[in-house]
Amino acid sequence: MIPGNFAYHRPADVAAAARLLQEHGDEAQLLAGGHSLIPMMKLRMAQPSHLIDLQDIAGLKGISRDGARLVIGAMTTQHELIGDALVAAAVPLLREAALQIADPQVRYVGTIGGNVANGDPGNDMPGVMQCLDASFELTGPGGTREVAARAFYEAAFTTARAEDEILTRIIVPIPKPGSGYAYLKQKRKIGDYATAAAAVLLAVESGRCTSAAIAMTNLAATPVFTEAAGAALVGTTLDEAAVGAAVAAMLAAIDPATDNRGPVEFKKHVAGLMLRRAIAEAAGRAGRGTA
């Protein structure tokens, strides 16, 4: 459990970090909170020669509102996210999900940017971001670009981020007031990744669902945003048939693997349960005050 040799860098701003990335190419890795990367380095599954620690970059911290969008600096910790009044009022789904990540000690250090950028299928925030239709701002030598969370994840630990880019900000469209939301996660114990988890965001007007977004965590090599599952709810009263159709669409989209949490059949079963419970929870919350 001892990592290989590496040089440690701690740049003071994004430009310096970007230069280091360019200089060292695929021998470098960015370090945010380190809760995925450092264990992988200790197992020598990751052996970067250069570790670029982003913690001194003040510009990567903080949460602000930009019109209809919430902008979160990549180095904002889960703990800061949980305690932020703006997040709680504008996008409570984020807070609900962050509270289910690991334990308080991890959340003091673990960051939102690291959680979404690492591409670990076990992480909770990627699916939540897909559900919210968030985008990630990537800063590289050619400037910045935005990539939708729904288009970001390519395979386990492989994303649309180029080697010389830094994920700098997360942009979350603020759901319409009255939206219903839920993040339901089954895990074996505190600190564990999900056996299955479901993120749901929906709107209900006059008893009918007018929009719905559904994404699942740890049920494939990437988070699974399933447009068909959401579509199955839109226009319905969220009755049993509609929920059943959403679950069926979701089950067709996921591809879980057997591990110590259980066999594929069990994971599909729990995925269905989590989604059903999340839809029910979200529906119950829809229309109640601001989302």
Next chain:
Amino acid sequence: MTEQSPVDLDRAEKLQGLGCRRKRVEDARFTQGKGNYVDDMKLKGMLFGDFVRSPYAHARVKSIDAEAAKALPGVVAVLTADDLRPLNLHWMPTLAGDKQMVLADGKVLYQGQEVAFVIAENRYIAADAVDLVEVEYEALPVVTDPFKALADDAPVLREDIADQKEGAHGPRRHPNHIFTWEQGDKAATEAVLAGAEVVAEEMIYYHRTHPCPLETCGCVASMDKVNGKLTLWGTFQAPHAVRTVASLISGIAEHNIRVVSPDIGGGFGNKVGVYPGYICAVVASIVTGVPVKWVEDRMDNLMTTAFARDYWMQGKIAATKDGRITGLWCHVTADHGGFDACADPTKFPAGFFNICTGSYDIPTAWLAVDGVYTNKAPGGVAYRCSFRVTEASYFIERMVDILAIKLGMDPVELRLKNFIRKDQFPYQSALGWEYDSGDYHTAMEKALAAVDYAGLRREQAERLDAFKRGETRKLIGIGVSFFTEIVGAGPVKNCDILGLGMFDSCEIRIHPTGSAIARLGTISQGQGHATTFAQILASEIGIPADAITVEEGDTDTAPYGLGTYGSRSTPVAGAATAMAGRKIRAKAQMIAAYLLEVHDDDIEWDIDRFVVKGAPERFKTMTEIAFAAYNQAIPGLEPGLEAVSYYDPPNMTYPFGAYVCVMEIDVDTGETEIRRFYALDDCGTRINPMIIEGQVHGGLTEALAIAMGQEIAYDENGNVMTATLMDFFMPTAVETPTWETDHTVTPSPHHPIGAKGVGESPNVGGVSAFSNAVNDAFRPFGLTHAQMPHDHWRIWRTAQQLGLHG
């Protein structure tokens, strides 16, 4: 006992003796991070060792190329079996009469096995060098199933002893067979089964798990080439035994070896055995002439140091139609892994598993255990239990519940009907033990009243109705377990480890000013010996516990003892402490009589002093006596006030208890919630109730872990699937419920203060309470037995198989 005046009570209270909730004296340093563990040690010039380990579960080692590793700056040496062979240290004896490779000698038998030992200037370089050692393996067929290991065409694992028909414990009938251990009367038991009105039968698997102490195993070896002395600091639950074994293996005279156990961060049986890391560190220090440290990491610990359990227990239990148990039959297939490295007394290759008749008066019984080699890590230690007692207790407590189903009886009613009665003690069991004392009916009935057992059953029935009506998806399970342990090994006449009798010891020196130091042959790993042994002494010799230092773990200063495991410290070393205290008091009486100018028989002991009979104003306190012992010439007496006692217990002690678990089970997710857990323990005389409660809390938490998810799992290729704490279940505060503790007191009749030991009871009794609760929840749907661990997906599978998912 005569009634005490308020003044007497005050004096007694100040002593902080037996029965008082004295705060743990150890905690001041532990809670401030001031403990001194082996990995805290830094010695001048110290080197670090690390292992190259096998990625294969079964393979031939074709070649080892360490040149690149040796060329790395900072690497001092790389040891392989070929380097150890000239010293005859490439293999080492195990505690179970087998032998074990120290470094791979031609082949490997389990994933993670030690192949080469890298010695470097720091542990970072050592880890880098491990990566540079190139080992060529030729994979061999893997056997992880002990039943398949005994098949005619199974690959031979131990080629070194393939032709030996006789092992350390009798005949071997297959190259992968280790021993057969048989107890009881087979013919009589089979006759009872054949003629029985009711027979229940089940295969009960107690899965492989691991003690997983917070501190992993490690040592620092330091060979002083000038004076020829070897000092070995390490995580040893039995430092004296390690010294003797080290002397026998290495040929270094025993007086030239000093073994020290510093603070130990939990042992739970994991730190009883001898590991290749210890041998390699010693050899490395001898070779280099400087101290060498080896400390394993968490993965090393989970993958290679001693596991626990892995018993396949086939059971048959016979009874009359009205529920009188008439016979018990048991056959165990015991998976020991690649080497037999169980830590049991020599004559007991399956430990004290023959306690498996439990708390019941079962007239006829038979037991056989077959030990088997597989491609898994060696071990088979007693994880917070006396040798295989947890397995035995789980077996009988499941069998009784299964019999209750067959009889259509309540499991508690069946237990009450078959308990050994109070008037039957000392009780001779059908499998050879003499239970010292017990009052099972009183304990069970107290437990039932405390939890309102009848009320719980009513609530459970109402929930079941609601479930059937579709109003809830949660069931209630009520798990009852009643356990009897056998601890405190043990009488030297039948208990030894490598020929060392399992007595224990205490040496006391009273200082002139009336304080004292006591040294013992045991070693605390968190049990609080420095607190409790001082309390025993305070009551025996009238010196306040706060004025008594308790020291353990240094073989140069402590008297010889067999160490701490199997709940033996209080039953054996605690007894030695009381006996040594009584020797002190006997001499003190003579001194006091001289000082008071009366005959020895004219004075009597009173809390902290000797008093002239009939003249309470004439007395000498222990403090006065102590001073006199050092400054007065007393005719016929040597100066000083010291004593040592080596205590060979006449029998084991038999703690018992009644546990009740109330569990909510979500049949859809497989999630469980412990709504209530009540634990009544009877450990005889209670030395420190607070420490007892702490022990029960810790042991129940481990029992919860084991029953509900903690396992060492292998895939079919022998890969360890649970090598980190991500997958190896260690409950956090969130998963751990509130524990309710209670007690009865039935002293041991043969122990000097009547104490029986308690540290392991909650693990022994807890696991079956949790498992019985899970099984009980599904009993109305036809479930007889579901195997542990009861994690989410296995509970879901049970519900699925019973058709509860529609």
